Amino acid sequence: MAEKLVIALPKGRILKEAMPLVRGAGILPEPAFDDSGSRLLRFSTDQAHIDLIRVRSFDVATFVAFGAAHLGICGNDVLMEFDYPELYAPLDLGIGACRLSVAEPAGMAKDDDPRRWSHVRIATKYPEVTRRHFAARGVQAECVKLNGAMELAPTLGLASRIVDLVSTGSTLKANGLEEVEIIAEVSSRLIVNRAALKTRPEEISGLIDRFRAACEARHAA
Amino acid sequence: MTDTPIRALLPAGLHDTLPPEAAHEAEILAAVSQCFAAHGYERVKPPLVEFEDTLLDGAGGATASQCFRVMDPLTQKTMAVRADMTPQVVRIAQARLGGEPRPLRLSYGGDVLRVKGSQLRPERQFMQAGLEVIGSDAAAADAEVLSVAVEALAAVGIRDISIDLSLPTLVPAILDANGVWESRQELMLALAHRDAGAARTLGGVAAPVLEALLAAAGPLERALAKLSTLAMPAHAAVERDRLARVAALLAKTAPGLILTVDPVESRGFEYYSGLAFTLFARHPGIELGRGGRYMSGGEPATGLTLDLDAVQTVAPARVRGRRVYVPLGTAASASAEARAAGWITVAGFETVTDAAAEARRLGCDHVLTGAGIAPSADQS
Numbered sequence: 001m002a003e004k005l006v007i008a009l010p011k012g013r014i015l016k017e018a019m020p021l022v023r024g025a026g027i028l029p030e031p032a033f034d035d036s037g038s039r040l041l042r043f044s045t046d047q048a049h050i051d052l053i054r055v056r057s058f059d060v061a062t063f064v065a066f067g068a069a070h071l072g073i074c075g076n077d078v079l080m081e082f083d084y085p086e087l088y089a090p091l092d093l094g095i096g097a098c099r100l101s102v103a104e105p106a107g108m109a110k111d112d113d114p115r116r117w118s119h120v121r122i123a124t125k126y127p128e129v130t131r132r133h134f135a136a137r138g139v140q141a142e143c144v145k146l147n148g149a150m151e152l153a154p155t156l157g158l159a160s161r162i163v164d165l166v167s168t169g170s171t172l173k174a175n176g177l178e179e180v181e182i183i184a185e186v187s188s189r190l191i192v193n194r195a196a197l198k199t200r201p202e203e204i205s206g207l208i209d210r211f212r213a214a215c216e217a218r219h220a221a
Numbered sequence: 222m223t224d225t226p227i228r229a230l231l232p233a234g235l236h237d238t239l240p241p242e243a244a245h246e247a248e249i250l251a252a253v254s255q256c257f258a259a260h261g262y263e264r265v266k267p268p269l270v271e272f273e274d275t276l277l278d279g280a281g282g283a284t285a286s287q288c289f290r291v292m293d294p295l296t297q298k299t300m301a302v303r304a305d306m307t308p309q310v311v312r313i314a315q316a317r318l319g320g321e322p323r324p325l326r327l328s329y330g331g332d333v334l335r336v337k338g339s340q341l342r343p344e345r346q347f348m349q350a351g352l353e354v355i356g357s358d359a360a361a362a363d364a365e366v367l368s369v370a371v372e373a374l375a376a377v378g379i380r381d382i383s384i385d386l387s388l389p390t391l392v393p394a395i396l397d398a399n400g401v402w403e404s405r406q407e408l409m410l411a412l413a414h415r416d417a418g419a420a421r422t423l424g425g426v427a428a429p430v431l432e433a434l435l436a437a438a439g440p441l442e443r444a445l446a447k448l449s450t451l452a453m454p455a456h457a458a459v460e461r462d463r464l465a466r467v468a469a470l471l472a473k474t475a476p477g478l479i480l481t482v483d484p485v486e487s488r489g490f491e492y493y494s495g496l497a498f499t500l501f502a503r504h505p506g507i508e509l510g511r512g513g514r515y516m517s518g519g520e521p522a523t524g525l526t527l528d529l530d531a532v533q534t535v536a537p538a539r540v541r542g543r544r545v546y547v548p549l550g551t552a553a554s555a556s557a558e559a560r561a562a563g564w565i566t567v568a569g570f571e572t573v574t575d576a577a578a579e580a581r582r583l584g585c586d587h588v589l590t591g592a593g594i595a596p597s598a599d600q601s
Binding site: 003065066067079084085086087088089090091092189192193195196198199200201202205 | 339340341383385413414415416417418435439440479481483488489499501502503504505506507508
């Protein structure tokens, strides 16, 4: 008997958009999954060999990279940040669309020439992506790692700029910031552990195909 | 007193191996090496450290960022610690065993040291064992290397293995043939992530072929059927045909083996010049080793390296030998007889009143008495 397949799902915003695809792929979680009072972290499904876990988006990538979960759903922002060689991202689910952008206080760009920079200080949850992005143009990025409320950093003098996810831009605007550069377009991907795909090819490719079909059905609707 | 050294602390990625794991590791190395030797692979033992310019010459160049450097006080030249043994074996095959008849079969086993562990394996020092065939272009050589490795893994109790066959030179060959030079790096990264959407956007004229390659990945039969219909450059087609022949040979020598094909796998296989392979344990799914076709100087070569730390995590734990306590004063011949019968003898250095209790304290479940070997279990 093969061990159970574990699918890692991200908590929060993306989960709402992801669940129709998970159900569309024919995986129906036990009732506790939708019960906000439940303290469970691991859930069984109507498929005896498939379990679901619910973790933070960044942790989805880690669980799957280490083989603790076999499949997962997370944004390519997370994949870019970690660049785990053990992860494959075969399917763009077309949900959770937003962008990873550089933002700074409105009006700052007016008297600032980026060509003269040798160094910038940036508050972000994505230090790796940020460093790579600025290094590519010869600028050293000193990153202040924050886990949320990045928008506060410029006004309180923690860092002059931020790199963060932007969807509508209203949070930026409310905090007196403007989006000056898009680093990457972001959407959620179905991710797969490399060793799992290679050692259980039929099972995992079958699941990928079911998710693909669920995606196509959703876009057709 | 601010910097009292913490005596047990080791640098990250390095650790002490204790009983019984250390003995298990030694047994695994011995069993694997014996299997290699039985198939005619003769053992070589390169040094731990070499001059940087010889170690990193040619094939070794790929390990440059992973090597520790030290200065040789004698010559004032920089020396590097091996991060992989294959380049050393290649050097030996060319420089010292160049006159030996080909194909030359060599094996090796030893520790390697790396600057940085990987995400999956934080260890910076671990043991490798491997085998190389130098001077043969035959598919039979690739198949032999794989079937010997499978046999070696079976010898340490790992039977449920799957092998992923890949063609790391295929995608570059197809991109060259189609003249795809723009955003090549992004495209290779997209393929490394198996991101079909990005491959479609970045692939240009090669996009349909790349998508077909991505879709071909999976179980052997299906993959071969899809690959055989694809047009590809001549030298890439040679490796595809080699893949099919190796798979056919393996089906005979190692039936029951699960074979998969991944034609776009290339990340971490930059060193290889043709067919490459990765061995996985299936339960749990862990990579045990990898290898493939490469050029040893001007000679075609193939080989495979097993990472013994990964092998050890999957191999069933060894059965600890039966230990018998030998009280002080027991005849040496009685003790020798017990060892000859397969017992591990633990001799007492001082006279004790309760030999059975002393045996239990030292982890022996038996005591050697005048009447023979008796259980040391507490009778009360």
